[in-house]
Amino acid sequence: MTSREKILNSIASNKPALTTLPNVPIFEGDGSIERFKTVLEGIGGRVIEVASKADCQAAIDKYYSDLKNVASDIVKANVAVNLDTTKEILEQVDLAVIQGEIGVAENGTIWVPEINMLNRALPFITQHLVLVLDKNNIVANMQQAYNKLENVGSYGVFIAGPSKTADIEQSLVIGAHGARSMMVLIY
Amino acid sequence: MNHQNHPELAEAFNKDFERTTWHDETLWFVRQKRDKAVYPIPEFQDLRTLASEIKDHTLSNLDNYLIEFEQNAIKNGVKVHWAADAAEHNQIVMDIIKSSCKVEGRNTRMVKSKSMLTEECHLNAFLQKNNIDVVDTDLGERIIQFRDEPPSHIVMPAIHLKKEDVGETFHEHLGTTKGEKDPQILTEAARQHLREKFVAADVALTGVNFAIAETGSFVVCTNEGNADLGVNLAKVHIASMGIEKMIPKLHHLSVYTRLLARSATGQPITTYTSHFTKPAEGKEMHIVIVDNGRTQQLGRADFRNSLKCIRCGACMNTCPVYRRSGGHSYDFTVPGPIGAILSPNIDLHKYSSLPFASTLCGSCSDVCPVKIDIHVQLYKWRQIVGQANELPAAKKWGMKGLAKVLSMPKVYDLGGKLARGALRVLPHGLTHNQSMNPWAKARELPDAPKQSFKEWYEENRK
Ligand code: SF4
Numbered sequence: 001m002t003s004r005e006k007i008l009n010s011i012a013s014n015k016p017a018l019t020t021l022p023n024v025p026i027f028e029g030d031g032s033i034e035r036f037k038t039v040l041e042g043i044g045g046r047v048i049e050v051a052s053k054a055d056c057q058a059a060i061d062k063y064y065s066d067l068k069n070v071a072s073d074i075v076k077a078n079v080a081v082n083l084d085t086t087k088e089i090l091e092q093v094d095l096a097v098i099q100g101e102i103g104v105a106e107n108g109t110i111w112v113p114e115i116n117m118l119n120r121a122l123p124f125i126t127q128h129l130v131l132v133l134d135k136n137n138i139v140a141n142m143q144q145a146y147n148k149l150e151n152v153g154s155y156g157v158f159i160a161g162p163s164k165t166a167d168i169e170q171s172l173v174i175g176a177h178g179a180r181s182m183m184v185l186i187y
Numbered sequence: 188m189n190h191q192n193h194p195e196l197a198e199a200f201n202k203d204f205e206r207t208t209w210h211d212e213t214l215w216f217v218r219q220k221r222d223k224a225v226y227p228i229p230e231f232q233d234l235r236t237l238a239s240e241i242k243d244h245t246l247s248n249l250d251n252y253l254i255e256f257e258q259n260a261i262k263n264g265v266k267v268h269w270a271a272d273a274a275e276h277n278q279i280v281m282d283i284i285k286s287s288c289k290v291e292g293r294n295t296r297m298v299k300s301k302s303m304l305t306e307e308c309h310l311n312a313f314l315q316k317n318n319i320d321v322v323d324t325d326l327g328e329r330i331i332q333f334r335d336e337p338p339s340h341i342v343m344p345a346i347h348l349k350k351e352d353v354g355e356t357f358h359e360h361l362g363t364t365k366g367e368k369d370p371q372i373l374t375e376a377a378r379q380h381l382r383e384k385f386v387a388a389d390v391a392l393t394g395v396n397f398a399i400a401e402t403g404s405f406v407v408c409t410n411e412g413n414a415d416l417g418v419n420l421a422k423v424h425i426a427s428m429g430i431e432k433m434i435p436k437l438h439h440l441s442v443y444t445r446l447l448a449r450s451a452t453g454q455p456i457t458t459y460t461s462h463f464t465k466p467a468e469g470k471e472m473h474i475v476i477v478d479n480g481r482t483q484q485l486g487r488a489d490f491r492n493s494l495k496c497i498r499c500g501a502c503m504n505t506c507p508v509y510r511r512s513g514g515h516s517y518d519f520t521v522p523g524p525i526g527a528i529l530s531p532n533i534d535l536h537k538y539s540s541l542p543f544a545s546t547l548c549g550s551c552s553d554v555c556p557v558k559i560d561i562h563v564q565l566y567k568w569r570q571i572v573g574q575a576n577e578l579p580a581a582k583k584w585g586m587k588g589l590a591k592v593l594s595m596p597k598v599y600d601l602g603g604k605l606a607r608g609a610l611r612v613l614p615h616g617l618t619h620n621q622s623m624n625p626w627a628k629a630r631e632l633p634d635a636p637k638q639s640f641k642e643w644y645e646e647n648r649k
Contacts (some may be wrong), residue, residue, distance in 0.1 A: 002269070003269045003270055003271040003275060003478075004269035006271050006478075007253075007269055007271060007430065007476070007478045007482060008250045008253065008254070010478070010482035010483075010485075010486075011249045011250040011253070011430070011482050011485060012250050013486070014482055014483070014485040014486030014491075015246060015247055015248070015249055015250065015485055016246065016247050016488070016491065017247060018244075018247045018248055019240070019243050019244045019247045020240075020244060021240075021241065021244040021435060022236075022237055022240045022241060022244075024237055024241075024438060024439065024441060024442055027230050027233075039455055042455075043454065043455065043458075083467070083468060087386045087420050088386075090420075091382070091386060104456075106228075106445075106455065107445075107455035107456035108455060108456075109455075109456050109460065119419075120415075120419040120467050121415075121416065121419035121420050123415075124412045124415045124416040124419065124459075125385075125416060125419075125420070141441075141445065142440070142441040142442075142444050142445050142456075143438070143441040143442075145441065146437060146438040146440060146441040147438065147441075149437075151402070151437075152402065152404055152437065152462040152464055153464065154263075154464050154465035154466075154467070155461075155462065155463055155464060155465070155467070156461075156462045157415065157459055157460065157461045157462065158444070158456065158459070158460040158461075159458065159459060160455070160456050160457070160458050160459075160460075161458055162458070163410070163411055163412040163458060163459075164410050164411070164458055165326045165327075165374060165410060165411050166343070166410075166452070167325070167326040167327035167330065167343065167344070167345055167374075168326070168330075168345070168348075168350050168353050168370040168373055168374065169213070169348075169349055169350045169353075169370060170213055170216065170217070170343075170346075171350070171370040171371075173370050173371050173374040175374070175375075175378065176326060176374060176377075176378065176410070176411035176412065176413070177324065177378060177381060177382070177385070177411045177412050177413045177416050178411065178412025178413075178415070178416060178458075178459070179412070
C-alpha cells in the first residue's frame, strides 16, 4: 500500500460523520478611501491620492527623485524587467511601481496578481515598492475582496505595507527582507 | 538523555525571576494587541464560528478534499507527494533535491521560511547530514538556528530572547559590533546576510497556512516577505503541509485571513498573503502532504478538533502557565495549550506532564479563532493519563487518597477538623514539603479558619 492510500484509508475510517458547510455572508462594512488610508498608514504604508493614473509619474518624480533604478510598466523605467530577468539585475532595483487590483479598507491590503508583477520576484526584491490603485476598487473586507477576485491566477499576493518584523524583543522594524517602504497611489 | 518533564523545565526557567517576569509581560502585551485588533470587528465572533464550522466540515470529508486538492494541483503542473511520517517526509524532500537541483563541487543550498511541520520532522538536521546547506530565513528562526535552539513559540520563535542575546549571537555569526543591541541595526545586518542567501539558493522550502481543494492552490502568510523572496528566486519550490491545512473553497480564505493575524500579533493582516497555484515558467513546484500522527488524532473523538488549529499562537500568549514557564519547558514542537493537547497523541508517556501544565482557566479556548475547546481537552487528557498510570507519583498518591476520603463523609469531616487544627500548629517545613506538595512552591497558605463551612452553616442556619 502506498502512503497515499494509507493516509486516505486511515482518514476514511477515522473521520467523523459528515457535517454541513456553512455559507459565508458578504459582511457589510466601511469601504472608504479614508479608512483604507488610516489602516494602511497604521501598518507602515503611505497613501497619496492623485487626480488620474497619468499623474502617477509626477508623484514618483516628487517622492522618489533620489532613487536610481526604477522598474515599472506604469511610469518611466530604466531597468527592463520581465520573466527572464536575472537575479543579479533584479537585485539592483531600487523602486518598483506596479498596478494593484483590489484594496481592502479593513486591513490595508492590496491584491497583486502575477501578471502585474513583471517578474514574480520584483515586488519582494525591490528596495521600495509603489502600488497604483483605482479608488473604485477599494472594498470593505476580505469577503468582498475574494468575491471580486474571479480567480487567483498562477500566483498572486495580498500585500499590506512594507516588509516588517518584530522578532527581536517585539520591537517593530520596517524593512525585513522585502520592500523597505511601500506607497499606494490612489487615482 | 533523561527526559525532563514540564515542572522540572519550568522550574529551571523560573530560576531567573526577572527574565520570567519580562517574558510574562511581553507575551501579555501581545495578547493585549490581539484584543485591540479584535474588538473593532463587529462580526468577529461570527467569523470564529464560521472558521470553526468550515474546519469541522473539512475534517468530516478530509479524504475527498485531499483528493480534489491533489487532482487540481496536478492539473496546475504541481507535483504532489504523500508522506505517512516524518522520516518519509524528509526522504521525499531529499529525493526532490537530488533529482531537481544537481550542483557540482558544492553543497546544495536551501532557503526555508517558517514551517512548524519541518521542525516537527527535524528536517534541518537530516538535510545537513546529507550535505544540504539549510538557511532559515525568518528572522526569528535564523536567530535560533545560529544558537542551535528550537523555537519557543510557533509565531515568534525567538520570543524567549532579549535583544542583548540576539546582539551577542549576531556579533558571533554576522560580525556586528560587540554590544550592539539596537533591533533596527541587528535586523539590517540580517537583511544583508540573508539577501545573499536568497540570491544564491537552489531550492526554497515553505510551509503552508491553507490549502484550497477547489483550486489546488496553497497560501503562505509572512510579514517579512521571506517566503516569496526565497521561492521566486530559486528554481525549485517545495511546500510541506500537514493534512489538516485543507479548506474547501477559495472564498473560505476570507474568513481565515480576517482571523489569523489579528489573533496572532494583533495586526489587521499579515504583510504578505501569498497564493501559489502554478509554478513559474521553467521552474518546479512540489507539495508534500504529511500525516505523522494526524489521522490517528482524527480518530479520537474527544481530541480530533485540535486538528482545526491554524497555528496563530493566541492560546500561548494568553496562557498564564506558558507565559511563566517559556516555550522550551514543553519540550515539544508546538508548545503552550495547543501543544499540550497535540503531544499526548504522539507519545503519551513522554508528554504525560503537559496536560497538567494548565490552570484550566479556559482563556485559551476564549481566544482561539477556530473555537477549539482546548481546556476541555486538557482535562480529558488528564483522565487518560491517569488511566494509563502515567500520573506523576506525588499527584497519583494525592489523588488516590483524595478519592478515598471523598467517598467517606465522616472521615472527610474529621480530616477537616484535624487539618484546620494542624495547619495552625504544624511547622512550615512540613506543610510546604516540596516533593509532596509542589503547589506550595512560592505560595503561602492563608490562616486556617477555626470552623468548616459545614459547621458554620449548621450553627447559622435558622
Ligand atoms: S489552538 Fe487556537 S489559539 Fe491556539 S494556536 Fe491553534 S488556532 Fe491559535
